[in-house]
Amino acid sequence: MSASEGSFSKARLESFSDGVLAVIITIMVLDLRAPRSGEPGALLRLWPSFAIYLVSFFLTTLYWINHHGLMAQARRVTTGLLWANSGLLFGASLIPFATAYVAETRLAPFPTAVYAGLQLLCAVAFNLVDRKIVLQRDDEAFRRGARIRRRQNQIAVGVYAVSTIVALFRPMVAILLFTAVALAYVAPTFFEGREE
Amino acid sequence: MSASEGSFSKARLESFSDGVLAVIITIMVLDLRAPRSGEPGALLRLWPSFAIYLVSFFLTTLYWINHHGLMAQARRVTTGLLWANSGLLFGASLIPFATAYVAETRLAPFPTAVYAGLQLLCAVAFNLVDRKIVLQRDDEAFRRGARIRRRQNQIAVGVYAVSTIVALFRPMVAILLFTAVALAYVAPTFFEGREE
Amino acid sequence: MSASEGSFSKARLESFSDGVLAVIITIMVLDLRAPRSGEPGALLRLWPSFAIYLVSFFLTTLYWINHHGLMAQARRVTTGLLWANSGLLFGASLIPFATAYVAETRLAPFPTAVYAGLQLLCAVAFNLVDRKIVLQRDDEAFRRGARIRRRQNQIAVGVYAVSTIVALFRPMVAILLFTAVALAYVAPTFFEGREE
Amino acid sequence: MSASEGSFSKARLESFSDGVLAVIITIMVLDLRAPRSGEPGALLRLWPSFAIYLVSFFLTTLYWINHHGLMAQARRVTTGLLWANSGLLFGASLIPFATAYVAETRLAPFPTAVYAGLQLLCAVAFNLVDRKIVLQRDDEAFRRGARIRRRQNQIAVGVYAVSTIVALFRPMVAILLFTAVALAYVAPTFFEGREE
Numbered sequence: 055m056s057a058s059e060g061s062f063s064k065a066r067l068e069s070f071s072d073g074v075l076a077v078i079i080t081i082m083v084l085d086l087r088a089p090r091s092g093e094p095g096a097l098l099r100l101w102p103s104f105a106i107y108l109v110s111f112f113l114t115t116l117y118w119i120n121h122h123g124l125m126a127q128a129r130r131v132t133t134g135l136l137w138a139n140s141g142l143l144f145g146a147s148l149i150p151f152a153t154a155y156v157a158e159t160r161l162a163p164f165p166t167a168v169y170a171g172l173q174l175l176c177a178v179a180f181n182l183v184d185r186k187i188v189l190q191r192d193d194e195a196f197r198r199g200a201r202i203r204r205r206q207n208q209i210a211v212g213v214y215a216v217s218t219i220v221a222l223f224r225p226m227v228a229i230l231l232f233t234a235v236a237l238a239y240v241a242p243t244f245f246e247g248r249e250e
Numbered sequence: 251m252s253a254s255e256g257s258f259s260k261a262r263l264e265s266f267s268d269g270v271l272a273v274i275i276t277i278m279v280l281d282l283r284a285p286r287s288g289e290p291g292a293l294l295r296l297w298p299s300f301a302i303y304l305v306s307f308f309l310t311t312l313y314w315i316n317h318h319g320l321m322a323q324a325r326r327v328t329t330g331l332l333w334a335n336s337g338l339l340f341g342a343s344l345i346p347f348a349t350a351y352v353a354e355t356r357l358a359p360f361p362t363a364v365y366a367g368l369q370l371l372c373a374v375a376f377n378l379v380d381r382k383i384v385l386q387r388d389d390e391a392f393r394r395g396a397r398i399r400r401r402q403n404q405i406a407v408g409v410y411a412v413s414t415i416v417a418l419f420r421p422m423v424a425i426l427l428f429t430a431v432a433l434a435y436v437a438p439t440f441f442e443g444r445e446e
Numbered sequence: 447m448s449a450s451e452g453s454f455s456k457a458r459l460e461s462f463s464d465g466v467l468a469v470i471i472t473i474m475v476l477d478l479r480a481p482r483s484g485e486p487g488a489l490l491r492l493w494p495s496f497a498i499y500l501v502s503f504f505l506t507t508l509y510w511i512n513h514h515g516l517m518a519q520a521r522r523v524t525t526g527l528l529w530a531n532s533g534l535l536f537g538a539s540l541i542p543f544a545t546a547y548v549a550e551t552r553l554a555p556f557p558t559a560v561y562a563g564l565q566l567l568c569a570v571a572f573n574l575v576d577r578k579i580v581l582q583r584d585d586e587a588f589r590r591g592a593r594i595r596r597r598q599n600q601i602a603v604g605v606y607a608v609s610t611i612v613a614l615f616r617p618m619v620a621i622l623l624f625t626a627v628a629l630a631y632v633a634p635t636f637f638e639g640r641e642e
Numbered sequence: 643m644s645a646s647e648g649s650f651s652k653a654r655l656e657s658f659s660d661g662v663l664a665v666i667i668t669i670m671v672l673d674l675r676a677p678r679s680g681e682p683g684a685l686l687r688l689w690p691s692f693a694i695y696l697v698s699f700f701l702t703t704l705y706w707i708n709h710h711g712l713m714a715q716a717r718r719v720t721t722g723l724l725w726a727n728s729g730l731l732f733g734a735s736l737i738p739f740a741t742a743y744v745a746e747t748r749l750a751p752f753p754t755a756v757y758a759g760l761q762l763l764c765a766v767a768f769n770l771v772d773r774k775i776v777l778q779r780d781d782e783a784f785r786r787g788a789r790i791r792r793r794q795n796q797i798a799v800g801v802y803a804v805s806t807i808v809a810l811f812r813p814m815v816a817i818l819l820f821t822a823v824a825l826a827y828v829a830p831t832f833f834e835g836r837e838e
Contacts, residue, residue, distance in 0.1 A: 066660065066710055072262065073664030076269030077469075081669060083343050084277060085676070088351035092358025097351075111343065115336045122262055140703045147671050147699065155676035155685075162680030268458065272465030273665075277473060279539050284477070284547035288554030293547075307539065311532045318458055464654065468661030473669060475735050480673070480743035484750030489743075503735065507728050514654055 062131035067139065071121060074143050078150060079114045082107060085154035103157035106169070109233055110153040113173065116236055117146055120180065127196060128187045135186040142179035148172055166225035167218050170232055174214035181207045210235055258327035263335065267317060270339050274346060275310045278303060281350035299353035302365070305429055306349040312432055313342055313372065317379075323392060324383045331382040338375035344368055362421035363414050366428055370410035377403045406431055454523035459531065463513060466535050470542060471506045474499060477546035495549035498561070501625055502545040505565065508628055509538055512572065519588060520579045527578040534571035540564055558617035559610050562624055566606035573599045602627055650719035655727065659709060662731050666738060667702045670695060673742035691745035694757070697821055698741040701761065704824055705734055708768065715784060716775045723774040730767035736760055754813035755806050758820055762802035769795045798823055 086103050089096035121142070128135065152169040159165045184207065188200050213235040221228035282299050285292035317338070324331060348365040355361045380403065384396050409431040417424035478495050481488035513534070520527065544561040551557045576599065580592050605627040613620035674691050677684035709730070716723065740757040747753045772795070776788050801823040809816035 070660050072266050077668035080273035086347045088354045092355035151674045158676045159680035268462050276469035282543045284550045288551035464658050472665035478739045480746045484747035
């Protein structure tokens with residue numbers, strides 16, 4: 055097999071990752087069980103399900119956006135990148151489960167800690183993907199961006215770890231905490247100066 | 251990170267949106283629970299499920315078609331466009347839930363109002379996406395089209411709002427109302443003069 | 447809106463259709479409920495589910511293959527083609543429901559007739575897609591192929607109609623009948639002379 | 643129909659296969675039923691579900707990676723290749739069922755044997771796809787790679803067959819066995835010398 059044939063196509067890695075993330079973000083809705091009663095109260099009682107669904111939708115969208123941003127910078131698909139990416143997709147694939155778990159137990163402490171722990175796992179996997187791409191690049195402009203991302207990622211990993219502990223005592227606080235950090239750390243990185 | 255690397259690919263935004271909409275439109279069928287009895291009556295009793303499934307399939311197809319039409323006109327993906335689009339996908343992702351809710355309660359008033367309210371939300375999000383794209387464009391031909399779309403969208407938003415109220419009293423009338431307006435306002439916009 | 451911007455992209459129509467068909471063909475498996483008992487007998491009792499799953503997988507694959515063959519011949523996406531295609535996807539989207547219906551009732555007569563009737567609907571929608579594309583083309587080579595396809599399609603529609611009636615009395619015979627015609631009429635059309 | 647029009651697009655075969663595999667790998671999570679209790683014990687009792695989910699995610703990722711590697715070498719899509727590929731997708735589409743079956747029965751002997759047997763089926767289908775592509779190629783570099791793959795595949799098929807038998811007596815051993823061989827035989831083939 056020649057080298058050019060053997061090399062993994064970045065386009066196919068992106069489209070597969072897009073496919074997996076698109077399915078993840080969409081099938082979560084199947085765990086929002088529609089009430090059998092038409093009374094408004096039956097719907098309102100589902101508020102924990104909607105709250106965590108909204109958070110999961112937002113976080114998964116962020117993973118997708120950041121994944122896109124990272125992949126745009128990859129030069130080629132190495133084995134390490136491929137498996138780091140699979141690790142990230144594996145973590146992300148469990149989000150619908152964790153979401154349903156938190157929803158079913160109505161934001162109970164342990165399930166919320168599991169949810170936060172899963173986000174921690176995803177952040178670590180995301181960081182791994184980032185490092186694999188950093189290895190391919192030695193231009194200064196890229197490295198500066200990578201340093202900023204790494205610092206942000208360390209903060210995120212730290213906050214997720216703290217949230218996992220906090221969740222055991224105050225689940226709502228933990229959810230607010232990691233949602234806030236997700237909002238804060240990811241948004242500016244890839245979009246600086248690209249707003250109309 | 252250089253500007254060109256950082257810019258979000260329109261192709262990937264389209265393909266992710268396509269993926270999400272394709273999954274949404276397809277998984278709704280999982281909420282059509284097959285009867286365990288082979289008697290024709292058991293199937294016929296599911297008519298409200300089929301009716302709302304047909305409406306949801308039609309509306310989601312329209313969102314997809316219009317989404318395609320809009321995206322074709324975007325010059326680039328700005329942060330604002332990206333998040334407006336995510337808002338639209340979030341609204342659309344709840345359609346299978348709202349469909350199951352209306353089906354389970356056999357077109358009960360409150361669930362149908364929730365369904366109409368969700369369509370209202372999607373129409374507003376769609377309008378936001380439109381505006382983000384308008385900001386990128388200043389050619390006259392585009393602006394004329396955008397003005398027509400805005401007027402149509404205002405009518406649609408109005409009708410959806412009315413339907414949400416009407417649904418609380420006459421669910422069937424509300425469903426007919428917003429299905430009719432969807433048919434009326436979207437179809438001619440993007441396809442004028444392109445029929446064989 | 448300029449003409450070139452307004453025209454619907456064939457690539458996006460194909461990729462959306464691919465996405466919908468890929469989800470349809472895959473989510474059917476969710477209606478194959480795994481037995482809770484590890485005894486071989488529990489699995490064997492599911493044979494009607496596996497039989498109809500195999501048929502549905504095969505038929506949906508055929509729709510996908512033929513859809514690809516047809517789309518490759520389309521010059522552009524007209525409104526008519528877009529909606530004929532949506533009709534086909536709508537019919538196809540109900541295949542998981544019909545499959546689960548036949549499986550749940552263990553090949554009962556009426557559900558099998560509904561299944562056959564759905565295939566009839568899909569074949570008619572497929573024929574509509576074909577006609578919309580024929581309208582775009584006037585070269586002789588294409589028309590010859592189109593005439594052959596139309597004759598085959600008429601046979602298929604006829605056999606599906608007969609199967610729908612037969613299913614009410616002998617469901618197994620009906621399933622064998624439409625599986626056989628699917629095998630016979632589609633395979634040679636698009637692949638003639640392309641085997642290694 | 644002219645030859646160029648009739649030939650099946652490799653890109654569309656790849657994107658459809660990607661779509662199917664992306665859905666397969668993601669919907670498996672729907673069979674991980676979230677506990678209704680927030681007690682840690684309830685989650686821990688699900689360990690067999692998580693174990694087999696992890697194995698299935700890994701094996702499906704491998705099928706996707708290898709599928710990509712193979713397809714990159716195909717010259718064109720022949721009928722034989724198309725149907726061999728459909729056979730592989732059919733086998734893969736049953737993985738969520740087999741995973742749920744093993745999970746529901748908590749790694750019971752017969753279900754684990756069925757799971758191993760399904761992997762055997764997939765490996766055979768994969769081998770068929772490989773052979774169809776070999777028929778298109780006569781360059782020496784390719785053939786050398788193909789010979790290595792064939793030998794590896796024969797070993798894998800052998801080990802899967804043995805695992806199927808072993809599972810009837812020692813399910814855990816069988817799972818470790820085919821996971822180990824999957825790890826061993828696939829990894830080096832396509833990635834040699836492509837790590838950073």
